[in-house]
Amino acid sequence: YGSIPYVDHKNNKETNPFTFNKMADIYETIVDNLDTINACLKHYEQRPGWYKSRLNGILQQSDWVTKDFSIDTWRRFANSLKLRMAMHIVKVDRTKAQKWAQEAVTEGVIETENQEIALDPVVSGFTHPLVDISKLWGDSRLNASFESLLFSLKHPYVQDDYALFEKNSSQIVNETNPEEIEPTNSRIVGLRAGISMVSGQTVSVNPRIAYSAVSSNRISMAPLYLMKLSEVQFLRAEGAVRNWAMGGSAQSFYEAGIRSAQLDQRTNSQYGEKVDEYMSVEEPVAYAYTDPMDHTNDIASVTKIGVKWNEGDTPETKLEKIITQKYIAGFPYSYEAWNDLRRTGYPKIFPVLNVEDGDGSLVQGDLIRKIPLPGRDTSAGLSDIQTSGIEALGGTDTQGTRVWWDVEGSNF
Template identity: 30%
Template structure:
């Protein structure tokens, strides 16, 4: 189901094209028929923001079926993600859709908005969005088309070359740095067309530096010195300061075709079925929250068949199960699959549930890690406590149908699960990584990247019969299979320089 906001925006752009096609002059023969003639840049900017976190097609496949199951947020007895099996349709979905949607729109915007001082904010925001899109792509697949990408309309480059992830990261960080420094509150912006911040330039600047912090930390193993440099630059520039800085995309409820959440729409359509669906909350995730008396569990989870969201009664589905395994398992009950927990339809699985694209809580945990590594002078315990507190508080974006986490509950949780100030570095990083993994629930792509980078939290990989990794955690997804046919030469060059196009090939920053 496509986003209705996209329908409206696309229809508007289509009308512009129709209205401008009445000129029968000979100059039309020299124009690219696929490019916008006079696009409404405000509409295209809004559309680009919607595309930033993807649509239900690629989110169902890449985010839910694959990444969220691989990090054991979710479990499924039908899909291949938590069994490390390959599906051409699912593995390549994010690759194809991101290029054809978000990358296309942001590239078109940058070719349309004049590069003048008055447009510095508009162009900088688009560059930040484009960097976000590309970092998710490269983190998921490794080497990808980057410098030539998005130029099918503007440069007629239909078979873009693949670039090395190291080179992509160098340019992404440059883009974020230049964009953050260029943002100027005295210059015009998109105003209400900005769905994230309503034209607040200062918040866009913090978003850029927070992304810089994320990408800088991503290089912690492959290039610690460079990672520390960019982490320091991000902190000095000014990252998120509270939940008010969170990047959030709001959604609507209905009727069919409206701006519904791209995660929840496919789940409600295919994977819920009044509690009888094939995808559930993962046992690893539910057990972690139950074992630490985490009050977030009542907000995240619910046994859909009964409506029960009591934390103690939640039951996560072990990864690697099939329907036959469930039937034969010792914990089998008459309720069968309905006894396992679903994402809560009153909160996170509401049709109008917002997307939390990047949060202050995540930033606090990144800063906690930086402090543990000696890359920041701040106090790791303070960052950890702030991260836990605001991670619980930010769940109010899902409404009050379930009681929000109270300050008393936050304090009790921190007493029961204090930061390990006297622990080893590994123990501290495990604790921080585990909290970040919880924060990233439903953001499986980022959780998958962080699990590969840090190794935390410690999860037991699945060794399902016939899996393609030898029972080890996958390190990437496999490219869209159309690339082998339509972009053969560049595809072959990519696998020559990166390694075979398999789940087990590590991307540049993913070092043992």
């Protein structure tokens, strides 16, 4: 949003008027809270036995997101969140970003798969919601930029024996040449971002439904990560490229991040069998995206980097490699990917189509920089936005307005 009534929400205020707070102030408050949480949880091991026993009982009963029901893991989660937030602000306040990041690493962040924070379908008894969203609702399909990126880098996610996405579920007929037909189950094919869609959730009324959905077999039991080990490793890799004290080299964290990046359960060994070959890719494949329905959407790959780490690369190229692999590892969790796209410009993606369908503020080809301030669906909410929201935002409440930490300019 760029700004929210953070203090009011934190105080459980439920009715208007709400007062919006500046994002810079919100970040300061959250990091202060995380520091307090970390300091508190550090004392756990010095607590008496009866205290630890009672707390362990509460964790065993109520903790659904850690694997080890450990206070230390919760503490590491707090510090990992601080590290994430530090990297968000690197272009608006590099000194503070470095300070927060180094403090987080010193205090201890997530360092093993057993310390990841996630809702696990195996434990919780549900399937990954993206399966229903994609397969039952017909509301989600592979993005063409992601298709191109994965094929350009020869990623395991698009290899036939390990594909994360299904091939087209029905034949796809070209709109201008009906004799040009993509046969059923012939290829993995995505949709361009911003494409004009038609209503309907069956192929008979909306042919775009035939484009690639996620594989139920591969994703149904995948964890819903709140903090994935690979994200923390890529954050530390980026910090190391910036010459911050991250406890290791950029290369070591980058390569570790790729090894721990798989979406499905870690018990599936196929990713591990393929990852060495993937990490040896030095140059991208000259891939070209083609839209079977409308060739005006066709476009050549914009991926110009490989996967293999090269210490001789410029810091900018190293950053692009890190963020590109972080983007892949984060799928399908979208918010951090969106944050990275806005603050770094990576990974490189196709220009967004039909930006005129937005609110008129978007630059041709650019992605949405923020979503409208919350509460505008009521007169009271609009009044709050006019009274404090616009001032706290520091700009117009439009899709093209950059939030506080999303500043133009060099990444270094």
